[in-house]
Amino acid sequence: xxxTLRSNHDAHHLILERFNDAAKRGVQSLQEFxxxxxxxxxxxxxxxxxxxxxxxxxxxxxxxxxxxVLLTGFxxxxxxxxxxxxxxxxxxxxxxxxxxxxxxxxxxxxxVLAGLMVAGRVGSGIAAQLGSMRVTEQIDALNTLGTDPIKxxxxxxxxxxxxxxxxLTVINDFVxxxxxxxxxxxxxxxxxxxxxxxxxxxxxxxxFTLHYIxxxxxxxxxxxxxxxxxxxxxxxxHGLNTTGGTEGVGNATTRTVVTxxxxxxxxxxxxxxxxxxxxx
Amino acid sequence: xxxxxxxxxxxxxxxxxxxxxxxxMPRRAHDSGRVRAAxxxxxxxxxxxxxxxxxxxxxxxxxxxxxxxxxxxxxFEEPILENVSFDAKGGETIVVVGESGTGKSTILKLxxxxxxxxxxxxxxxxxxxxxxxxxxxxxxRQKMGMVFQGAALFDSMTVYENVAYPLREHTxxxxxxxxxxxxEKLQFVDLEPDxxxxxxxxxxxxxxxxxxxxxxGLANNPEIMLxxxxxxxxxxxxxxxxxxxxxxxxxxxxxxxxxxxxxxRSAFRMASKIALLANRHIGFFGTPxxxxxxxxxxxxxxxxxx
Numbered sequence: 001x002x003x004t005l006r007s008n009h010d011a012h013h014l015i016l017e018r019f020n021d022a023a024k025r026g027v028q029s030l031q032e033f034x035x036x037x038x039x040x041x042x043x044x045x046x047x048x049x050x051x052x053x054x055x056x057x058x059x060x061x062x063x064x065x066x067x068x069v070l071l072t073g074f075x076x077x078x079x080x081x082x083x084x085x086x087x088x089x090x091x092x093x094x095x096x097x098x099x100x101x102x103x104x105x106x107x108x109x110x111x112v113l114a115g116l117m118v119a120g121r122v123g124s125g126i127a128a129q130l131g132s133m134r135v136t137e138q139i140d141a142l143n144t145l146g147t148d149p150i151k152x153x154x155x156x157x158x159x160x161x162x163x164x165x166x167x168l169t170v171i172n173d174f175v176x177x178x179x180x181x182x183x184x185x186x187x188x189x190x191x192x193x194x195x196x197x198x199x200x201x202x203x204x205x206x207x208f209t210l211h212y213i214x215x216x217x218x219x220x221x222x223x224x225x226x227x228x229x230x231x232x233x234x235x236x237x238h239g240l241n242t243t244g245g246t247e248g249v250g251n252a253t254t255r256t257v258v259t260x261x262x263x264x265x266x267x268x269x270x271x272x273x274x275x276x277x278x279x280x
Numbered sequence: 281x282x283x284x285x286x287x288x289x290x291x292x293x294x295x296x297x298x299x300x301x302x303x304x305m306p307r308r309a310h311d312s313g314r315v316r317a318a319x320x321x322x323x324x325x326x327x328x329x330x331x332x333x334x335x336x337x338x339x340x341x342x343x344x345x346x347x348x349x350x351x352x353x354x355x356f357e358e359p360i361l362e363n364v365s366f367d368a369k370g371g372e373t374i375v376v377v378g379e380s381g382t383g384k385s386t387i388l389k390l391x392x393x394x395x396x397x398x399x400x401x402x403x404x405x406x407x408x409x410x411x412x413x414x415x416x417x418x419x420x421r422q423k424m425g426m427v428f429q430g431a432a433l434f435d436s437m438t439v440y441e442n443v444a445y446p447l448r449e450h451t452x453x454x455x456x457x458x459x460x461x462x463x464e465k466l467q468f469v470d471l472e473p474d475x476x477x478x479x480x481x482x483x484x485x486x487x488x489x490x491x492x493x494x495x496x497g498l499a500n501n502p503e504i505m506l507x508x509x510x511x512x513x514x515x516x517x518x519x520x521x522x523x524x525x526x527x528x529x530x531x532x533x534x535x536x537x538x539x540x541x542x543x544x545r546s547a548f549r550m551a552s553k554i555a556l557l558a559n560r561h562i563g564f565f566g567t568p569x570x571x572x573x574x575x576x577x578x579x580x581x582x583x584x585x586x
Contacts (some may be wrong), residue, residue, distance in 0.1 A: 136430055137429070137430060137432035138434065138435070140394060141433075142328060143392070143394055143421070143429060143435070144392055144424070144426040145421070146418040146419070146446070146449060146450055147449055265451075
């Protein structure tokens with residue numbers, strides 16, 4: 001009897017210990033992530049500036065992603081218009097399809113889709129590259145040669161993502177709305193002028209001044225900015241912490257895409273809530 | 281690269297750096313008799329050079345302690361090093377040997393302050409680097425050149441850019457001066473700058489990568505060179521070439537070196553002193569002659585068939 005009690009006690013103790021270890025590791029990882037983020041962002045303003053690396057990353061992250069952003073944006077805009085057309089026709093509101101497409105693309109689908117695409121394409125690339133550099137001792141070599149790897153590798157990637165993701169999102173929004181216009185014209189038979197007028201009504205109905213920036217602009221540009229930071233920092237964090245050779249590089253890449261994608265969707269919700277409260 | 285070019289490149293690399301007569305060294309690895317003879321000749325030559333080194337030690341006073349590890353202990357999940365102490369005087373080459381996984385490479389990371397010991401002091405030129413800030417540690421690292429086990433060349437850069445990297449980061453040299461320095465260092469490691477400058481690391485053989493790694497480590501004219509398994513994974517001829525280069529550095533530039541190696545044959549060729557790491561401690565620290573004369577059973581077993 002006492003033997004059974006003792007073994008139960010030991011089992012509970014073991015479970016608690018494992019839980020405790022896992023919690024400690026989680027907190028430590030979170031702390032390391034925020035330290036990395038703080039340093040990477042802080043180094044943006046500290047010399048030396050690796051301008052060449054920044055432009056190289058802007059090219060790789062931004063220009064290199066235009067193709068997939070154009071494709072996904074265009075087809076998403078078309079399918080969104082196709083699905084909405086059926087619903088809007090039911091209520092006799094199909095004239096407003098431009099407003100619906102513009103609002104959905106600019107506020108939600110543009111930033112989230114561009115974010116997810118870039119997380120898959122760029123996030124995985126960054127994690128694999130930095131992970132390979134870690135396992136082949138190139139990160140140690142940078143340290144040895146008196147270069148801070150965060151400044152040289154992380155800061156240019158984060159800054160490039162912060163700049164380029166909003167640009168990619170605007171392109172995504174535009175081709176999405178363009179895709180919607182094709183459905184509006186050829187499926188619903190609406191004139192292009194009507195479609196584009198409703199699009200501009202959605203975006204600029206309340207005007208645009210320094211004191212009043214329409215909600216679509218705030219949501220449409222703040223979200224990709226935040227997503228750019230999330231993708232690049234998550235990728236750099238997993239890349240720099242790669243262990244275990246080539247298998248570790250694969251794990252870092254997978255973890256980056258999964259973590260960044262989930263974070264984009266979760267943060268999107270909270271960011272929307274915050275922006276709607278702050279800018280009703 | 282064509283097969284012919286590749287063959288020529290590999291042939292060039294295997295040529296002994298000091299050889300003027302190309303026919304004196306074997307060009308084909310499968311010609312084993314000639315290879316063995318060449319290695320024998322080369323090692324004899326290296327041994328002679330090594331005997332001469334006493335008279336040619338460089339800028340540092342041989343009595344000046346450049347590197348000191350004082351009672352170092354380090355543990356991660358389990359102890360790695362316990363009460364490890366040894367020192368290197370100016371111009372000496374200390375070879376750290378030991379079985380795999382005994383923490384040999386950890387010692388180099390402690391010297392570079394990529395790791396901080398749990399206990400003890402690491403002195404570089406008399407300065408304890410353990411408590412330095414990150415920025416000050418970067419400055420100390422500029423006194424050192426490091427050659428990594430896999431060379432750790434930046435694979436997105438050409439050979440030229442790799443060797444020029446530390447100069448661009450830490451000096452105000454003009455591009456012409458940088459080019460001259462890169463040429464000098466590549467020539468020092470017996471590579472032809474015009475041939476290799478524009479090559480990417482992925483196009484180089486293992487031995488060439490190691491040599492470019494040495495050239496990059498030397499670019500800033502460091503006072504201290506650290507080598508992590510410089511001869512691992514190399515064929516006997518290339519191993520002899522790298523050993524020769526390390527000795528050449530010691531002889532001609534008076535650089536103080538710490539070499540981590542499991543290649544006991546090369547260790548005996550290049551070492552002023554050997555530190556044997558066993559069971560987290562320094563089991564032996566002394567000259568190669570003292571080591572071979574030791575009656576300690578572990579040392580005899582470690583030296584084994586050598």
